[in-house]
Amino acid sequence: MQSQLSFSKQNQTGTLYLVPTPIGNLGDMTFRSVDVLKQVDLIAAEDTRNTQKLLNHFEIETPQISFHEHNTQERIPQLIAKLQAGENLAQVSDAGMPSISDPGHELVVACIEVNIPVVPLPGANAALTALIASGLEPQPFYFYGFLDRKPKLQVAELEALKDRSESQIFYEAPHRLAKTLQHLVDVYGGDRQASLCRELTKKHEQFLRGSLTELLQWANQSDRVRGEFVVIVSGNPKDERESEEPDYSGLSIEEHVDHLIETGLRPNDAIKQVAHLRQLKKQEVYQIYHHLNKN
Numbered sequence: 001m002q003s004q005l006s007f008s009k010q011n012q013t014g015t016l017y018l019v020p021t022p023i024g025n026l027g028d029m030t031f032r033s034v035d036v037l038k039q040v041d042l043i044a045a046e047d048t049r050n051t052q053k054l055l056n057h058f059e060i061e062t063p064q065i066s067f068h069e070h071n072t073q074e075r076i077p078q079l080i081a082k083l084q085a086g087e088n089l090a091q092v093s094d095a096g097m098p099s100i101s102d103p104g105h106e107l108v109v110a111c112i113e114v115n116i117p118v119v120p121l122p123g124a125n126a127a128l129t130a131l132i133a134s135g136l137e138p139q140p141f142y143f144y145g146f147l148d149r150k151p152k153l154q155v156a157e158l159e160a161l162k163d164r165s166e167s168q169i170f171y172e173a174p175h176r177l178a179k180t181l182q183h184l185v186d187v188y189g190g191d192r193q194a195s196l197c198r199e200l201t202k203k204h205e206q207f208l209r210g211s212l213t214e215l216l217q218w219a220n221q222s223d224r225v226r227g228e229f230v231v232i233v234s235g236n237p238k239d240e241r242e243s244e245e246p247d248y249s250g251l252s253i254e255e256h257v258d259h260l261i262e263t264g265l266r267p268n269d270a271i272k273q274v275a276h277l278r279q280l281k282k283q284e285v286y287q288i289y290h291h292l293n294k295n
Contacts, residue, residue: 002112006119013116014041014083016107018098020123025201026057028124034058036121041087044079044280046094046103060116067091068103076110082114097125101145101171127169130197130230134167135209137235142166147180148276154180155267156260158187160248160277165235172229174198181216184233188212199227248277253288 006015017036022028032049037043037060044067045051051064067075069086083089091098091107098104111118142164147154161168172180177196184194190213199205204227208215212233219225248256260270271289273283286292 002115004117006117011117012139014086014088015080015117015119016111017088018104018108018118018120019090019092020097020121020125021051021054021092021095023095023124023126023129023201024199024205026054028201029054029058030121030123033121033123033279034060037062037090039088040090042082042089044075044089044091044107046092050094051092053195056248062090067107071104072106074109080110080114080116081106083111084114088140093126095126096122100125100127100143124201125173126197126228126230129200130195130232131167131169131204133207134195134197134232136167136193136195138234139170142235143169145169146171148273150269151179151183153273155183155187156263156265156272156273157276162188163236165237165238167235168233170231170233172231173226174227174229177225177229177231178216178219180231181212183215184231185212188233190216195232197230197232200230202227213273253278253280253285256284257289267286 002036005011015041019033019036021033037055037058040062043055043064045063045064046066046068048064048066054060055062055064065079066073067079079089091104093099093102093104096102099108108118116241131138131141142161144157144161147157147170170180184192190211192212193210194212196208196215196218197206206224208218251259256274256278257267257270260273261267265273267289269284272282274280276287278285
């Protein structure tokens with residue numbers, strides 16, 4: 001067990017601050033977030049060009065370093081070294097909460113492993129912003145984020161989720177929205193209630209509420225499928241899940257991968273889906289499934 005006292009004077013290292021940024025409206029930046037970004041020694045940003053616009057707006061002169069999905073392994077040792085030397089760092093993504101469908105999780109884990117304090121700040125988040133205005137049950141909810149881009153894998157993901165009773169939250173890009181809605185209709189049924197939430201907090205913010213069939217018709221006919229979407233789908237109203245639906249929570253990782261292979265997925269695709277469903281790294285699932293020594 002590990003205990004963290006975030007603001008103890010006895011901490012021997014710097015602190016990693018996880019700072020949310022606005023998802024569209026700069027007015028949603030908190031006073032505390034601005035103060036932290038001004039006071040830290042360095043800002044690790046998903047896209048330094050994008051973050052520089054935010055820094056300029058709030059007259060923040062703190063230097064930046066890039067930290068994104070393509071340089072994670074290179075950057076983490078560098079950032080950990082700075083923190084261990086006593087520097088305070090802030091980590092930001094392009095919009096919203098770090099680690100939520102954005103970079104950050106690996107750095108958090110690395111800090112925890114060497115007892116560096118990790119301090120999260122509250123702030124803007126697209127999923128919860130959409131949920132509370134969707135008109136669908138706000139709790140319990142199940143946040144999934146982005147579905148797989150490959151149609152076969154996306155359908156397999158939805159098959160695994162269709163009987164969940166919670167409201168489900170997905171992210172989707174405009175050019176993939178219609179295809180994703182078609183898969184939702186095919187797997188969930190067209191009568192399932194849902195909400196499309198686009199351009200949240202921006203001038204053209206829009207909520208579309210109705211059945212999946214109605215929302216698919218809108219997406220196929222509208223010339224305004226623009227901006228990032230949050231898709232919220234109501235939970236399955238059944239009291240019990242269908243008996244043939246496998247209980248993945250009772251399966252080992254190897255059994256889970258084997259089950260998906262039996263449904264027709266290739267081994268690598270099955271490993272990728274298991275990693276996504278269990279929120280693990282693909283490499284970790286690969287090593288467990290193939291009995292590889294981590295060393």
